[in-house]
Amino acid sequence: MITATLSTLQSLPLSSPSHSSSSYSLRHSHGRPFESFENGFRRSSQTHRFDYVDYQETPYRVIERYREMVLIYNNGAFSNLAFAPVLKACSKASALNPGKQIHAQAIKSGLSSDVFVQTSLLAMYSSCGEMETVFNLFDKIPHRNVVTWTAMMDACLRSEQPSRAAVVFCEMQRAGVRPDNFSIVSLLSACARLGALNLGRWVHSFIEKEGLELTVFIGTALVDMYCKCGSIDDALMVFNSMKKKNVQSWNVMLHGLSVHGRGEEALQLFFEMEMDIGIRPNEVTFVGILCGCSHSGLVEEGRFYFDLMWSKYGIEPTVKHYGCMVDLLGRAGLLEEAFKMVMEMPIPPNPVIWGSLLSACRAQNNLGMAERVNQRIIEIHRDSVQGDTSHYVIMSNMYAEAGLNNKMAEARIKIGKKPKGRSWIEIGCDVHEFTVGDVSHSMWLKIKVMLNEIMKKREDHGEEDLQNPHSEKVAVAFGLLSTSSPMPIRIVKNLRICEDCHGVMKLISEVYEREIVLRDCTRFHRFMGGLCSCKDYW
DNA sequence: GTAGGGTTAG
Numbered sequence: 432m433i434t435a436t437l438s439t440l441q442s443l444p445l446s447s448p449s450h451s452s453s454s455y456s457l458r459h460s461h462g463r464p465f466e467s468f469e470n471g472f473r474r475s476s477q478t479h480r481f482d483y484v485d486y487q488e489t490p491y492r493v494i495e496r497y498r499e500m501v502l503i504y505n506n507g508a509f510s511n512l513a514f515a516p517v518l519k520a521c522s523k524a525s526a527l528n529p530g531k532q533i534h535a536q537a538i539k540s541g542l543s544s545d546v547f548v549q550t551s552l553l554a555m556y557s558s559c560g561e562m563e564t565v566f567n568l569f570d571k572i573p574h575r576n577v578v579t580w581t582a583m584m585d586a587c588l589r590s591e592q593p594s595r596a597a598v599v600f601c602e603m604q605r606a607g608v609r610p611d612n613f614s615i616v617s618l619l620s621a622c623a624r625l626g627a628l629n630l631g632r633w634v635h636s637f638i639e640k641e642g643l644e645l646t647v648f649i650g651t652a653l654v655d656m657y658c659k660c661g662s663i664d665d666a667l668m669v670f671n672s673m674k675k676k677n678v679q680s681w682n683v684m685l686h687g688l689s690v691h692g693r694g695e696e697a698l699q700l701f702f703e704m705e706m707d708i709g710i711r712p713n714e715v716t717f718v719g720i721l722c723g724c725s726h727s728g729l730v731e732e733g734r735f736y737f738d739l740m741w742s743k744y745g746i747e748p749t750v751k752h753y754g755c756m757v758d759l760l761g762r763a764g765l766l767e768e769a770f771k772m773v774m775e776m777p778i779p780p781n782p783v784i785w786g787s788l789l790s791a792c793r794a795q796n797n798l799g800m801a802e803r804v805n806q807r808i809i810e811i812h813r814d815s816v817q818g819d820t821s822h823y824v825i826m827s828n829m830y831a832e833a834g835l836n837n838k839m840a841e842a843r844i845k846i847g848k849k850p851k852g853r854s855w856i857e858i859g860c861d862v863h864e865f866t867v868g869d870v871s872h873s874m875w876l877k878i879k880v881m882l883n884e885i886m887k888k889r890e891d892h893g894e895e896d897l898q899n900p901h902s903e904k905v906a907v908a909f910g911l912l913s914t915s916s917p918m919p920i921r922i923v924k925n926l927r928i929c930e931d932c933h934g935v936m937k938l939i940s941e942v943y944e945r946e947i948v949l950r951d952c953t954r955f956h957r958f959m960g961g962l963c964s965c966k967d968y969w
Numbered sequence: 970g971t972a973g974g975g976t977t978a979g
Contacts, residue, residue, distance in 0.1 A: 515971035522972095550972040581973040616974040623975090651975045682976045718977040725978080754978035787979045 493520035494529050501536070509536065511545040518551035527559040546572065550579045557586035577608050584617040593624035612649055619652035628660035635669075645673060651680045658687025678710055686719035694727025701736075714746050721755035725762060733759045754784050761791025766800055782811050786822060793825050801829055820846050 488496075497517040514537050521530035534552055537543045543552075549572045556564040565586045572579055580603040587596035600618045603610065610618070615638060622631035635653060643649065650673040657666035670676075670684045681704045688697040701720055704710055717740045724733030737756055740746045748756075753776050760769035769788055773780045785808045792801035808822045827842035 510971090512971050519972070545971095547971050552972090554973065576972090578973045583973090585973060611973095613974045620975070648975055653975095655975060677975095679976050684976095686976065713976095715977045722978060749977090751978040756978090758979065783979055790979070 490520035490524035490526070493517060494526060509540045509542065511542050511547045514542065514548045515551045518555045522555045522558040525559050527561065530555040530559060546574055546576060546579060550582050553579065553586065554582045557582065557589055562586065562590045575606070575608070577611050577614060580608055581614040581617055584614060584621070588617060588620055593621040596621040597625070597630065612643065612646060615643065616648050616652045619656045623656040623659035626660050628662055631656040631660055647673070647675045647677050647680060651683050654680065654687065655683045658683065663687055663691045663693070678713055678716065681710060682715045682719055685716060686722065689719050689723030689726055692726050694723035694729050697723035698732060712744055714749060717746060718751050718755065721752055721759065725755050725759035728763060730759060730763045750778055750781055750784065754787060757784050758787045761788055764795055766791060766795055766797055770800060782808055782819060785811070789822055789825055793829060798829055798833055801826065
């Protein structure tokens with residue numbers, strides 16, 4: 432410890448702090464200069480100019496330089512200007528321990544009540560996953576500004592609590608704090624994750640009403656929201672009206688078309704994207720393209736673009752690109768080729784890839800290969816404490832169909848207790864959160880009958896129909912089309928859901944032979960297609 | 970002057 436301190440001190444310039452500042456500035460004079468924070472550090476009553484942050488540096492280097500400053504001025508006082516940038520660096524690096532030390536120093540300096548320091552601390556704890564601390568901290572911030580509120584929304588989104596983020600937004604409005612571009616983007620992100628189309632539309636009209644500019648960030652967030660909420664045409668409308676687009680805007684639209692089974696249009700969009708000078712497709716772009724090929728059964732096109740990403744753009748395929756390809760080949764019935772691809776890929780395959788191949792084996796009814804694949808999944812999961820058991824569900828069903836009852840029973844035991852999935856539905860202007868997997872429902876028998884009926888209707892529609900989004904139809908069914916103002920959200924806890932919905936959540940797990948954790952209810956909306964009786968129930 | 974934002978395989 433002492434050695435480290437000495438060596439750090441020795442490595443520092445012996446000249447005055449102001450001199451060290453200029454030497455660093457000179458060194459970087461060709462790039463973005465160091466941010467200058469006068470009063471960042473003070474010794475006695477004397478103020479020194481101190482530059483310690485260069486945003487081009489790695490977060491760890493920023494933290495290191497901050498520590499060097501602390502060593503020099505260990506008897507001095509800090510101003511809030513010293514803390515915010517280094518806490519931002521801690522956020523970027525998810526560096527909890529340095530963050531805690533800085534928190535302690537902030538308290539010692541009597542600056543823990545400064546809103547800049549508090550907001551930076553909030554963001555730091557949030558990016559380190561310390562949600563309890565975040566909520567405690569937030570409660571103790573007396574004068575929250577729009578940045579504080581947005582940081583809190585971001586914390587909710589990070590911890591997979593999008594409905595809470597929406598509530599935070601509402602509280603912010605109630606507190607009389609005007610939302611800005613940042614908070615609107617966070618709210619749109621919450622809508623996207625919730626599948627809350629109606630709320631998203633409210634946000635869109637809010638943007639227009641308030642005359643907020645359709646910046647590239649807001650535009651992209653809107654497009655993403657409409658895609659995730661199943662309203663692809665609205666997404667296209669916003670996308671086409673965007674004056675400025677960057678690679679993320681294109682990627683969002685491309686991926687949206689892909690997951691909606693509109694692969695041909697996705698490929699057309701990619702063509703247009705290539706025509707746009709100044710836009711260079713990146714690896715996310717190709718995840719979107721390959722996903723589109725897979726969802727639309729475009730095998731040859733998928734192969735073509737998988738090669739193109741390296742040959743034309745020099746992008747190395749990642750595990751996600753391989754995942755799309757394996758899914759594409761598997762769905763097309765090319766099991767051997769898919770298996771070969773997994774075995775020969777230069778990066779280690781993960782359970783997602785094997786799982787996708789296993790689903791393909793199930794679809795092709797290839798028990799032999801399914802067993803081989805299952806073995807691989809077991810090997811990968813061997814070391815993990817909380818293993819995903821969905822592969823056993825597929826195996827047990829395949830064994831059941833093959834009449835191998837002993838093996839089926841064996842697999843059933845392994846399935847064990849599944850964690851509860853959560854989902855949300857938007858009814859009117861409320862966002863409702865509920866959980867799935869409750870087997871104790873007193874109406875279960877009745878539900879079962881109802882589900883059979885729903886499944887029959889699904890079959891009558893044909894499998895193809897199920898691939899298409901039914902958002903508009905569902906919106907009507909759920910009574911979503913009425914808009915009310917000014918406060919669009921109210922979260923209902925301990926929600927009762929209608930028998931149909933409750934049962935369908937279970938059924939999805941059974942039918943798709945996988946554990947369903949619905950992050951948004953888009954898929955759920957599509958699945959229901961207006962067939963449930965939630966509207967009457969409510 | 971310092972703090973907060975959008976995309977990614979099943």
